[in-house]
Every structure is written in structure tokens, then in C-alpha cells.
Amino acid sequence: MKRFLKISALVWAIIIFVICIFAALKQTAVDTSIMALLPKYDQKPLLNELQEQQTAEYANHVFIMVSADNKQSARSAVNTISSELNVLAGIANLTQSVDSSSTQMDALYPFRFALLSDSVAKKLQIKDYDGPFQSALNALFSPIGAGKADPIKDPFFLYSDMLLEQKINIQVKVEDTLLRLTNVEKPSYLLVLELHKNPFDLPTQDRVMPVLKKIQQQMDEQGIRVSYSGLLLHAAKGAEQAKFEISTIGLGSLLGVILIILLVFRRIIPLFQVLLPVMVGCLVAVAVTCLWFDRIHLITIAFGAGLVGVAVDYSMHFVCESYLYTGVAVVRKLFSGLLLGLISSVLAYGGLALTPFPGLQQIAVFSATGLIAAWLTVLLFLPLITTKNASKNKQRPLPAALILNRCKDAFPTLDMYPKMASVLVITVGFISVGLFFLATPQDSVRLLQTSPPALLEEDQRVQQALGNSVNSAFLVVSGSSLEAMLENEERFRRQLDSLVNDGTLADYQAISQSLPSLQRQQQNIALVTQLYQAKLDAYAHAIGLSDSQKTLAYQSLQENQQTLSPETWSTLAISAQWQDALEPRSTGEYASVIRLQGHLSEATIRQLQADAAADNNINYVDQVADISATLAQYRTKVAEWLFIAYGIITVLLFFRYRLDIWRVMLPPITGSIIALSCAVLINGGYNIFNLVALMLVFGIGLDMGIFLQESRGGIHTWLAVSLSTLTSLLAFGLLALSQTPVLYHFGIIVLPGLLVIWLLSPLMQTSQLETQ
């Protein structure tokens, strides 16, 4: 037996080694982006492509707003800051000034008859020639300079009308080459930093963040306010917060665990014996997950490590028992309990792999392999390294075990009161069903938000100054060719325009506003020709044009009938934000984004969705709503699996415990319900992370019940159960103190859940067996 154990242990050590070597060679990237966890199967590939492009637009930029009490100091601050940002050359590009757009705008002059402003085009379409005629006279006599409005080449001021309708989406103007923000009271300027790598890249964070912080501090001393907006800030803050919490909560709980184990065993060795399987479990889990997936996500490691923490139970039982028996005897004594514990836990967590969510699949693979590895380590390694525990202590029970057992025995057990027990079972059953249907699920994207309010407020301040709307929704227009796409967009814009006119929608931006379809441009030229025929005589009369000048005007119209081609347009500055629309997407289609501006009310969203649904070429996309919807789907899936896992395990355990099964199942169920009620009471609802935490509570609680049941009240079992509960509470329960929402929602369940289970478990024991 001993020899067999040794060979197996050697084989297992080799396997661990090989897996780790392979994983290290693969160099899987660690991902912290939430988007990576979201499923992609439910969207058209075209929409995914555009969504990613939209996200990247925000992700790789840092917007810097510099405000001061007067313009001079603000401008000189901008210059100081931009010279300091120069050290970032190579990892980021800085934009602080731009060329005046006016010169580029002149490039559109030859196309003035093809590119009419919407308002003029609409009037001409209904043959309202008097409107454009009157406003041309208006402009001519206004004290404002006539500008490009040449009474012969463009008597109806069509070009200036078109220019005035060109809108921008950020409230910035060029003031003496700097970008001045127009929507803020104090003189404020904008600088834009474009990162070469994604904001989660740690070297980028390490290089950029100190510079940004130094600038902010230095400017603050001079009374100049520097505000930042960009994913980089949030990503860096998240990393910093994680480091801080690991060093406080993490260190605190680790110290707590060490202290407790030292107090109970009064030796240092058991600490390593307890932690070795957990460490091997985590190592193998990380390695296998790296091999299995392209990228390993930080949340997987965080959750997964928690679930692997269940493995502490196995080692704790083993180490406690090893004080009474030798290794092989302990294996024999604990084997059935450990096996049942493993099967139930692997079933519970592994089942998540069946869901279509990449995030849950990773957690499932991580937890299941981690648990199996820890379990094997307990059975194969621990017998070899715990041999001295028993001999040194001459098989005397640990003092802590005796104290704990005395406390436990003071508890009444439930089977002394069968009626009360059945009432409890029924009540718990009703509450559990009721809770799931009555409590409000929370799927807000804020759950994933790790940034502190101050940082979010700073971000919002900059975005507001930029005039960026808070809504994440946009429309996607597609078409089989560029021309078809533009025509589709122009058709749909009629609906959007009517929404803008009746005030339902604030405004929007679309590519066809500056690059009309060829069809539309030709229509426009025909409309202008009609306007000339109808009104040029009256115009000539009003300002005294001679006949020859009139002829020249007609000539100019004849000679300037060229249309604006996408190629020409793409060389102009106005095309910058639409460049991606000019090339076919990976699906072969052409697609462009219509940006929606202003706040979108529920009614507006419904209207837009309905309009988009009625048009094959239009799609309504809302990233935030999509994330929320995904979280909701995850939540439902986890909830479903939680019920299924409970069901399967109940059936499984029924074969072993028959009618005594309630002694094992009732504590975790009750603990889960009470924990969930706490979360609902404190936070007004529950979410996906609460449910994943419930799986941990279920796993640990179930193990506790199984061991207590299997050991039939063994003197060290209660000690092991209590110790593993306490260490789990320290490791995961303390997360309730975390500032990071994901971790907080995890802790808020584990803390009350495990406490309740631990307190309830002694009540479930068989009174006869215990007195044996």
C-alpha cells in the first residue's frame, strides 16, 4: 500500500511538472477586460466588428482637460503639459493643436450644387423656391460679411448654408491653434493622448500614469485644474486597487489563517501541510486554464482561486486526522468522504462549463481542475509528509478539538425535535422558492465598475465638457455597396429627422450628412437648376445684376455640376470620423455608424428600436444594455445551474444517506438562503456575483455536512470543519470589505452563508451516533 502510494505520488508530481512546463511555454496573456468575458455568439459578426471599433475609439484615448481662471495661464499650462507629455513619445501620440478647418472646407466649394444643406434641399423638393430666394437676399443685406457667397458663382448662398449645417460632435473650437472647449465656464483646453497599446497593457500604465499624476499635482499647485478621461485611468486604478486590497485584505486574511493554524496545532509544519494542496490546486488550475483557453481572465483567477479554496477542507481534514492515525489509515478513514465531497463540488462547478458563456466556462475549468489537483495532492502527498504528526503527539486529540467538541455537544440536535425539524425544512423550502421570484435581480453594468466615484466624476466632467452624450447606443447602417449604404442611410434619416423635429431625439450624426449618395447629389443638382430657373430673374432684379452677369451665373451652374466622390471626400478633414465606412467590412458589406446625441428616453429608445427593426439595413446597438443583458443571462444560467446542481447532488447523496440526507443538505440550503436575504436586504437585490458566491457556500457547506456525516462525530472532524470554515471566512468573507464591487458582492454572500452553515451543522447531527 505504502509502495503503491509512493509510486502514485511520483507520477502525480511528474504530471504537475509537465503541465506547468507546457503552460509556461505557451505564455498565455492575462486579460482584464470585461468585454472578453461576454459571449459573442448572439450577435451578427458585422455588429461585433463595429462595436469593437467603437469601444477601441474610447479605449485607446486619454482626454486631458486643462482649466484655469484666465486664458493666459491656461494656455501656458497647456504648453507646459504638452512638453512634459513628450517623454511619452513611442507609447502615445499627443494631439494638442489642429489646423484650422476653414481652409479644408474650401475644398467643398466646387461641389456646392451637389451638396445642399438639408433645409434647402427639403424646401426645393417641395418646390418652395421663395424661401431660399428670400434668405439669400437676407444674407446679402445683413451686416455680416458675404464670405464665400459670390452673387454670380453662388447667388443663393448654397455653399455657406451647407457649411453652417456641418456639425461637430465635440464642443471644441480652434483658438489660435489650441483646442478650446466651448461648453465650460472657465477657459479650458483639450489635449488628446492616443495610446499605441491597449489601456490594460501594464507597461503602458506604468509609463503613462506617473507622468499624468505628476502633471496633475504640479498644476494643482499653480491653481490649474487638470482632469482626465479615458479607460487607461480606470484600468490603472483597478490594478492599483487590486494591489492595495491584496496587500490589506489578502495579507490580513493570510495572517489570520496562519495565526489560527499555529494556535491549534502549535507547530509550523501543519501550515504547509494544509496549504500545499491548495497551492498545487491553484497552480495546476492556472496551467490547465492557460492551455485550454487563448487568454486567462483576471476574474477567473479571482473566482477560481476562491473555489479552489474549498480544497482547504480536504487538507484540513487530513491534517487533523493525521494527529490520531498514520497516513495510510487516514486515507482509508477519509476516502469515502473526500470522494463524495470532490464529486459533489466538481459537479457543482464543472457544470458551469455547459453554459455558453466564456467567462463561466473558464471558471468551471479552473475550479474543476484545481479541485481535482488539490484532492489528488491530499491523497498522494499528504500521507507521505504528515507521518510525524501522529507519532509526536502520541495519538492524543488536539486540545482545540476537545474544546470545540464540548461546545458542539452543548447544542441540542434537531432529531430530538422531529416536528420542529419538519417545520424548518418546509419553511426553508418556501422561503428559498419565494426569494428567487420576489427579489429583484440587478444586472447593471455598474457591477463591473471598479472605479471610485471621484474618478468617475472626473471622467464625466471631461466627457460633459466634450459634449459627449452619455448614451452608449448607436445605429448601424449597412449596404451591399458604399452607394447602397449611403442610400439606405438617407432613407432612414427621414425617420430620424422627424424624431429630431418633434423633439424625441436631440440630434444625430451620420456619414451621408457630409457625403451624400451619388443619387442624392444628382437630385440636388437638378433641384438647384430648377431654383435658378424660378428665381434668378427676380434675384438679378433685386440687386441689379446685368444680363451678362445673369448669363455668367447660369454658366457657373452649368460648369459646376461635378459630384463629390468618396475618394475626394476621404482626403478631407471632415471624413476623419467615418474613414472605416469607406472600406468593406470582413463580411463584405459596407457599414457605418449613426451616432445618437443627447439623452435617450425609454420612449425614444423603443421608437428607435422599432424603426430599426422595420428596416433590414438598420440595427440598433446599445453596448451598455448588451452588457446588462449578458449579465442577466449569466445570472439566470448560474441560478438555473445552482438549482440543477442541488437536484443532482440530492439524488446522488440520497443513495448514500437515504432519509438522513436532510442532515447534509439543510445547512448549505439554509445558509445560502440567509446569505441571499442579507444581500437583498443590504443592496436591494441580488446579482450574478452573489450567485457564483452561493456556489462556493454550497460547496463548502456540503463538504462540511458530508464529513460530519461520514465521520460519525469523529473528534477531529468538527475541528477540521470549524478550521476550514474559519479560514474560508477569512479568505473570502473579508472580501465583503472590498471596494471592488465584484469582490464585495462575493464577500457579502460568503460571510453570512458560511457562518450560518457552521452554526447550523451541529444541530443536524444524529443524537444516537454521537453518544456512542
Added chain:
Amino acid sequence: MRKIFLGIIFSILSISVFANNLDDLKALTTTPEKLSGVFSQSKYLAQLETSINSSGSFNYIRDKKIVWHTLTPINSTLELTPKTMLSYQDGVQVNKLDSDTNPVVAVFSDIFFGVMTAQWQILEAYFSVSAEVSDGQWKATLVPVDESIGGFINKVTLEGDKYLQQITLYEAEGNITHIKFDKLQKK
């Protein structure tokens, strides 16, 4: 961009100064709460080599609104607020521009309302201002330094005694607008 210049013109109306340099001009600048008067305007159109004339009345309420009412040869009104620019034809609104969405209107209202409250430092962002005074008459010359304006305007000259009396606007395209004021009243 052409509509920017209206702001400059109006802004000058609020200044009644005797100064031989900009600092004195700044020190002497006062802004009446309300001002009204009549104007006559002659616009030389370079392409036609001819001038078109118009006249009418104007009034403003400081920081709030400016109304420019052309009475002959056509009846049209231009109304400006810090955020919007409205034009009326025979009393009917024909056009509305918003500075929130329109960069041209944004620059325009910035300059215009900055000057109305005597914030010369804002005008200086767009122009270099020089002034000369002789015998109770003054003349200021504004030359754009900001290229976003320079593309449209070459020079503005302002002349006055107690009040601003004349504005001449030299556009880049060769058009010249000359405005004379009369019957100015603080009220």
C-alpha cells in the same frame, strides 16, 4: 464663418472711449445696459464691382440679446443671444442656429458676448488691436491673429468720437462693408 463679424461690429457699439492705446481703451470702456440707434450700410461686392445699400435700426440688451432690423430695401431681422442666432423675414422665423452644435456660432457668440461685457482679452485672442486718438476723434484697427478668422477677414476699422460712429469691414474675398450709426441712445 461670415456671421462672426456681426458680433465684432456690434461689440464695438458699446465702446465710447478716447484712448491712444489699448490699455487706455480697456480702462475707458463702458458697457451701457441698453443701447439703440439707426444705421445705414453700404456693401461693396467685389465680384459685381457695385455696392448695395440698406438701412434700418438696431438695439441691444447687454449679455442677453441683440436685434439688427434691416428696413430697406427688404424687411429682415437678425436676433442674437449668447447661444442662438435667429433670422426673421417679414416677422416669420426663417433660420435658427445653435452654438451648441455649430462651431461657427460658438466662436461668434464667444467674441461677441465677450466684448459686450468689455472683455478685451477675448477680442485679443482673435485680433491685434491698435488705436490712435486725435482731437476728440479715435480710430481703432483690428487685424486678425487667429487663422480661423483670418481666412475670412482682412481688417476691421472702427471710428468714433463720444460713441462709435463707423465700422468698416474688409473681407478676404474683397467685399467691403461700411456701416454708419446715428441717433445712438443709452436707455
